[in-house]
Amino acid sequence: MQKKQKYNSALEEKKGIPSPEITDDSAISKVVSKRKKQPSARDLIKGILDGNITSLSRAITLVESKNPKHLEKANTIIKGCLPYANNSVRIGVTGVPGVGKSTFIEALGKHLISLNKKIAVLAVDPSSSITKGSILGDKTRMADLVKEPNAYIRPSASGDSLGGVARKTRETIILCEAAGFDTIIIETVGVGQSETTVHSMVDFFLLLKLSGAGDELQGIKRGIIEMADAIVINKADGDNVKRAKLAKVEFARALHLYPEKESSWSPPVSLCSALNNEGIEDVWHMIMEYLIMTKNNNFFTKKRQEQNKFWLLQTIEGQLKFDFFNNKIIKPELQKQLKLIEDNKTTPFAAAEYLLKLI
Amino acid sequence: MQKKQKYNSALEEKKGIPSPEITDDSAISKVVSKRKKQPSARDLIKGILDGNITSLSRAITLVESKNPKHLEKANTIIKGCLPYANNSVRIGVTGVPGVGKSTFIEALGKHLISLNKKIAVLAVDPSSSITKGSILGDKTRMADLVKEPNAYIRPSASGDSLGGVARKTRETIILCEAAGFDTIIIETVGVGQSETTVHSMVDFFLLLKLSGAGDELQGIKRGIIEMADAIVINKADGDNVKRAKLAKVEFARALHLYPEKESSWSPPVSLCSALNNEGIEDVWHMIMEYLIMTKNNNFFTKKRQEQNKFWLLQTIEGQLKFDFFNNKIIKPELQKQLKLIEDNKTTPFAAAEYLLKLI
Numbered sequence: 001m002q003k004k005q006k007y008n009s010a011l012e013e014k015k016g017i018p019s020p021e022i023t024d025d026s027a028i029s030k031v032v033s034k035r036k037k038q039p040s041a042r043d044l045i046k047g048i049l050d051g052n053i054t055s056l057s058r059a060i061t062l063v064e065s066k067n068p069k070h071l072e073k074a075n076t077i078i079k080g081c082l083p084y085a086n087n088s089v090r091i092g093v094t095g096v097p098g099v100g101k102s103t104f105i106e107a108l109g110k111h112l113i114s115l116n117k118k119i120a121v122l123a124v125d126p127s128s129s130i131t132k133g134s135i136l137g138d139k140t141r142m143a144d145l146v147k148e149p150n151a152y153i154r155p156s157a158s159g160d161s162l163g164g165v166a167r168k169t170r171e172t173i174i175l176c177e178a179a180g181f182d183t184i185i186i187e188t189v190g191v192g193q194s195e196t197t198v199h200s201m202v203d204f205f206l207l208l209k210l211s212g213a214g215d216e217l218q219g220i221k222r223g224i225i226e227m228a229d230a231i232v233i234n235k236a237d238g239d240n241v242k243r244a245k246l247a248k249v250e251f252a253r254a255l256h257l258y259p260e261k262e263s264s265w266s267p268p269v270s271l272c273s274a275l276n277n278e279g280i281e282d283v284w285h286m287i288m289e290y291l292i293m294t295k296n297n298n299f300f301t302k303k304r305q306e307q308n309k310f311w312l313l314q315t316i317e318g319q320l321k322f323d324f325f326n327n328k329i330i331k332p333e334l335q336k337q338l339k340l341i342e343d344n345k346t347t348p349f350a351a352a353e354y355l356l357k358l359i
Numbered sequence: 360m361q362k363k364q365k366y367n368s369a370l371e372e373k374k375g376i377p378s379p380e381i382t383d384d385s386a387i388s389k390v391v392s393k394r395k396k397q398p399s400a401r402d403l404i405k406g407i408l409d410g411n412i413t414s415l416s417r418a419i420t421l422v423e424s425k426n427p428k429h430l431e432k433a434n435t436i437i438k439g440c441l442p443y444a445n446n447s448v449r450i451g452v453t454g455v456p457g458v459g460k461s462t463f464i465e466a467l468g469k470h471l472i473s474l475n476k477k478i479a480v481l482a483v484d485p486s487s488s489i490t491k492g493s494i495l496g497d498k499t500r501m502a503d504l505v506k507e508p509n510a511y512i513r514p515s516a517s518g519d520s521l522g523g524v525a526r527k528t529r530e531t532i533i534l535c536e537a538a539g540f541d542t543i544i545i546e547t548v549g550v551g552q553s554e555t556t557v558h559s560m561v562d563f564f565l566l567l568k569l570s571g572a573g574d575e576l577q578g579i580k581r582g583i584i585e586m587a588d589a590i591v592i593n594k595a596d597g598d599n600v601k602r603a604k605l606a607k608v609e610f611a612r613a614l615h616l617y618p619e620k621e622s623s624w625s626p627p628v629s630l631c632s633a634l635n636n637e638g639i640e641d642v643w644h645m646i647m648e649y650l651i652m653t654k655n656n657n658f659f660t661k662k663r664q665e666q667n668k669f670w671l672l673q674t675i676e677g678q679l680k681f682d683f684f685n686n687k688i689i690k691p692e693l694q695k696q697l698k699l700i701e702d703n704k705t706t707p708f709a710a711a712e713y714l715l716k717l718i
Contacts, residue, residue: 075709082703167708174706223582225616253609254616257584308700308707315711320679341667344441347533348667349526350434352674 041073045080051180053152060154063171078171081178086304088177089291090184092198094224095208100234101187102141104208104274109145109185111280117183120176121145123156124169124188124198152181163318166197170311173201199227200307203300204287207231211240211247225251226258229267229290232283237273244271263299265290329358400432404439410539412511419513422530437530440537445663447536448650449543451557453583454567459593460546461500463567463633468504470639471542479535480504482515482546483528483557511540522677525556529670532560558586559666562659563646566590570599570606584610585617588626588649591642596632603630622658624649688717 039047039058047055059081062074095101109119121142145151154172156165173184188198199205207228225231231251236244251269261267268286272279294300324330337351346354398406398417406414418440421433454460468478480501504510513531515524532543547557558564566587584590590610595603610628620626627645631638653659683689696710705713 078706079709082706086703171706171708223585226582226585250612250616254613257609257613305701309697311707312696312700312710315708316683316714317676317680319711319715320683321676324675324679337671338668341671342664344445347437347441347530348670349530349674350438351671352678355675356678 041076041080044077048077048081048175048179049084053179056152056175056179057154059175060172063175064168074171078174081174085174085177088173088182088184089204089287090173090186090202091287092186092188092195092202092205093208094188094195094198094205095234096210097189099208099210100274101189101208104232104234104272104280105185105187106142106145107272107274107277107280108283109142109151110148111277111284112183113145113148113150115284116150118150118152118181119145119148119183119185120152120154120173120179120181121185121187122154122169122172122176124162124165124186124194125156152176152179162193162197163314166201167315170201195224195227200310203294203303204229204290206283206287209233209247209251210235211244225254229261229263229265230283230286231255231267231269232279233269233271234274236271237276237278241271263290263294263303264297265293324359327359330355333358400435400439403436404537407436407440407534407538408443412538415511415534415538416513418534419531422534423527433530437533440533444533444536447532447541447543448563448646449532449545449561450646451545451547451554451561451564452567453547453554453557453564454593455569456548458567458569459633460548460567463591463593463631463639464544464546465501465504466631466633466636466639467642468501468510468544469507470636470643472504472507472509474643475509476542477509477511477540478504478507478542478544479511479513479532479538479540480544480546481513481528481531481535483521483524483553484515484546484548511535511538521552521556522673525560526674529560554583554586559669562653562662563588563649565642565646568592568606568610569594570603584613588620588622588624589642589645590614590626590628591638592628592630593633595630595638596635600630622649622653622662623656624652683718686718689714692717 039055044055044059044062048059059074059077062070062077065071065074093101093105105121109121112119142153146153156169169186173186176184184202186198186202188194195205205227207224207230209231211233233244233247233251248269248271255267255269270279270282270286272283274280291300294303325334333355337346337355340346341348341351398414403414403418403421407418418433418436421429421436424430424433452460452464464480468480471478501512505512515528528545532545535543543561545557545561547553554564564586566583566589568590570592592603592606592610607628607630614626614628629638629641629645631642633639650659653662684693692714696705696714699705700707700710
């Protein structure tokens with residue numbers, strides 16, 4: 001099952017198959033018997049629902065593809081998986097490089113597997129298209145977790161834009177859920193708007209911090225502390241324990257400055273040492289408490305619905321903007337108007353009106 | 360000059376005057392000699408540049424008008440004033456109701472007038488269209504300042520949307536600056552997105568707070584502390600002084616949790632009693648320090664340019680969205696797609712694609 005297969009989309013195209021749902025790959029293979037058999041959308045859906053990891057990986061590859069034929073097939077698969085999705089807990093983990101995200105996720109993941117859970121680990125990393133995968137790219141960083149049959153680790157999709165990466169990740173979540181993964185962990189690093197993006201696709205958003213070393217003062221973008229459902233101070237071990245305890249008090253105090261969250265949840269601050277596997281169980285207990293509370297007060301469902309609506313509007317707005325600002329007439333005129341604004345010869349509003357009237 | 364004048368825009372329309380710039384009101388008044396003379400755009404520009412308050416008020420009324428003819432005239436006036444604008448200091452003041460914004464602005468304003476400055480006080484209050492002006496609506500709240508010839512107080516423009524109010528306020532700033540006001544104070548209260556809006560049109564953003572009474576924990580929306588260039592704890596008088604000093608320490612500590620601002624400015628926390636006129640001079644010194652620093656490191660100019668660009672893009676995006684979501688075809692279809700998403704029958708992305716293809 002692990003051998004490489006080439007998707008013969010060109011063939012499908014030639015045959016003019018009207019809908020991927022009725023793609024009959026056996027027919028194709030009869031015609032071109034030397035070609036390897038390509039799984040149909042239906043095959044992949046069935047595989048995913050059976051928990052077949054190869055089917056899942058292939059489907060995600062289709063989701064991540066830029067080939068329009070692949071995307072059409074991907075959409076069919078997502079549609080088929082949708083009724084079986086939405087039944088996991090989605091956890092976002094963020095923190096500056098060096099805070100120990102991979103070690104933390106591995107420790108948390110292994111704990112969850114010991115509780116008979118199925119874990120999928122994804123990443124949203126807008127920098128990965130430039131750096132060729134800076135987080136999760138090297139699977140050996142979670143060497144133990146990757147060996148677990150109940151864990152599935154998938155590096156960040158590369159993409160031209162955070163919006164593109166976000167969409168692919170959202171759709172990958174659906175596929176993983178349909179494949180039976182009950183806990184989805186999404187890792188991100190504070191680049192661009194990635195935390196906001198991840199925050200808007202998870203149920204619980206966890207901020208990893210370090211004590212001391214000036215980390216309180218730097219490296220974390222404005223607004224992230226406010227989004228956090230919990231702050232976990234990692235590497236609270238050895239000489240660091242005392243400083244970590246001080247940092248805990250300081251963060252708890254800072255969190256108190258914020259008004260109550262809509263979830264009614266007060267974000268706690270806790271300590272852990274992912275390396276020594278200390279405090280990981282407590283983190284999970286904390287997440288469980290959150291889930292019980294927000295499922296009881298209905299915030300859990302409400303948040304997911306709002307996230308869906310957010311993504312719908314976000315996608316539409318993104319496309320409208322893209323179409324406008326990439327318009328051949330607008331592009332040069334926008335530059336001219338910006339110059340006029342800079343020279344105090346027009347206002348932003350007059351310039352906007354002028355540009356909008358052009359198309 | 361104070362007598363009421365009715366703008367005879369209907370007449371202008373009949374005559375089909377091609378551009379407000381060449382509006383010859385004397386010609387109109389000859390034709391309809393019984394009509395009161397209406398100042399032309401050119402008259403108003405001249406009046407504003409001469410520092411005539413009546414001209415300024417009339418021009419602002421045109422800016423705030425919903426009559427398209429008035430807006431055309433307003434745009435001409437703004438264009439004429441633009442070369443003389445941009446030379447003031449713009450200060451935003453926010454804080455929950457009861458924090459003493461009016462008293463604070465009055466005390467600061469009077470101090471600035473004693474330094475021979477000319478002060479304009481505006482407001483952005485998205486709630487005012489509903490409550491009919493909740494801030495600055497009652498000018499008697501700044502009874503002393505309103506008497507000063509070098510102070511100009513203008514209540515919040517009412518509007519259907521925060522975007523509309525924001526635009527009117529931005530344009531009013533230009534007119535006030537052209538009229539020679541060197542310090543523009545913009546008041547807002549934490550409703551909707553109003554602080555973000557005000558933050559994006561001022562050079563210095565000041566958050567007023569109270570000590571004790573649980574104010575640290577409630578009432579201020581997430582993100583506002585992060586936007587503040589200074590936190591000023593008001594009502595630090597009488598029995599409150601001790602609590603105010605404690606609050607100062609707590610806020611200073613909280614501010615330290617944030618990373619350095621792009622301006623390189625560390626937002627200070629200071630105490631004042633606007634009622635007793637204590638600490639007001641210190642606040643102004645602090646703002647002066649900020650101005651010296653950001654003008655030296657060029658952040659001041661950079662921020663204004665970014666704000667202009669922000670407003671250009673904001674206006675365009677707002678209009679694109681408005682046009683799309685108010686489209687007669689889209690409106691009912693959007694509701695259908697939202698229901699399908701809720702029932703797990705489609706994804707936000709597939710729904711967005713479907714809707715975008717409709718027009």
